[in-house]
Amino acid sequence: MNHKFFTLPLLMFTSAANADALNVLIYHHVDDSTPHSTSTRVDDFIKQLDAFEQQGYEIVDLQTAVREVQSGQETPQKRLALTFDDGFRSVCDTAYPILKERNLPFTVFVTTDPVDANYQGYCDWEQLREMSKNGATIANHTLDHAFLVRESLQDTDWFQSATRNIEQAQLRIEQEIGHAPMLFAYPYGEYNHELRDWLKAQGYIAFGQQSGSIEQHSDWQALPRFNAAGNYASVSSLRFKTSARALPTDFSALPDPVVTDALPPLTVELTPSDEAHYPHLQCYFNGQSVELDWHDDTRFTVLPPKELVNGRHRINCTAPHRNGSPFYWLSQQWLVVNQ
Ligand SMILES: [Zn+2]
Numbered sequence: 001m002n003h004k005f006f007t008l009p010l011l012m013f014t015s016a017a018n019a020d021a022l023n024v025l026i027y028h029h030v031d032d033s034t035p036h037s038t039s040t041r042v043d044d045f046i047k048q049l050d051a052f053e054q055q056g057y058e059i060v061d062l063q064t065a066v067r068e069v070q071s072g073q074e075t076p077q078k079r080l081a082l083t084f085d086d087g088f089r090s091v092c093d094t095a096y097p098i099l100k101e102r103n104l105p106f107t108v109f110v111t112t113d114p115v116d117a118n119y120q121g122y123c124d125w126e127q128l129r130e131m132s133k134n135g136a137t138i139a140n141h142t143l144d145h146a147f148l149v150r151e152s153l154q155d156t157d158w159f160q161s162a163t164r165n166i167e168q169a170q171l172r173i174e175q176e177i178g179h180a181p182m183l184f185a186y187p188y189g190e191y192n193h194e195l196r197d198w199l200k201a202q203g204y205i206a207f208g209q210q211s212g213s214i215e216q217h218s219d220w221q222a223l224p225r226f227n228a229a230g231n232y233a234s235v236s237s238l239r240f241k242t243s244a245r246a247l248p249t250d251f252s253a254l255p256d257p258v259v260t261d262a263l264p265p266l267t268v269e270l271t272p273s274d275e276a277h278y279p280h281l282q283c284y285f286n287g288q289s290v291e292l293d294w295h296d297d298t299r300f301t302v303l304p305p306k307e308l309v310n311g312r313h314r315i316n317c318t319a320p321h322r323n324g325s326p327f328y329w330l331s332q333q334w335l336v337v338n339q
Pocket of ligand 1: 085086141145187188
């Protein structure tokens, strides 16, 4: 059998598009005067939207697209969804008119207490209602942006307090907007398995702040998003992210992010793949390349390069496609507590 003849059409198809994947971008401020690391400058935001269009991306409704990926439904176009966390004023005042003019859907994960308190830096309910009539989905980001799971190893009340926080924010959105989708974004991207499993039982889809792409083997209560702010706002930096795929592995089998161990091991069992080139897989810890310990062709363990201090840390692993691109991503957040 002539193998070349059979593999060529397959390669052409896989490099053409990520039709069965969804990539989600996370924004906070769209503003020239707010802090750099959480802000996307207005002209960068416009350049990004222009680039997505030129590169053939369809900007899609988040919930609909997630359901399509879940059900294995393929679409002809490459898809991107835009999300804005916290409900900052610049989203209503600046991003919204730009998105509305282009008729693009987007999701705002709102922290409801500052909106209820009419804080200056936040959208008000009237603005959020107006946006929800014109392409925006208003979704849950807790009442008060609490650290939901930081006390989970010492305090037995954390679970009740976290779940009540989410339920009450959901109620406020329902009361003010008229409906609340079953979508949730973890403040600071911090979660543990117990909270994730509760959200699943309630029927929520939930998003973290780790990087990656959404595919059928994703963890639906710990979905990744790519940061589109600060140093990551340039069109050239985003091009690499928007084309990214998910590393072939069962993401729900990844370890609980909350650990007491200052050197938490991350062991990943990869699914054999004709597309992702595992010998070129690399992992980065807080941006620094780290060595992998391969147990066999598809299983490796990676450790932080040094003991971790309390707080959030991130490990990103990427492997190129056999043809060089796109890249397949896996990102694990560690939240080290209680040392
Ligand atoms: Zn937030």
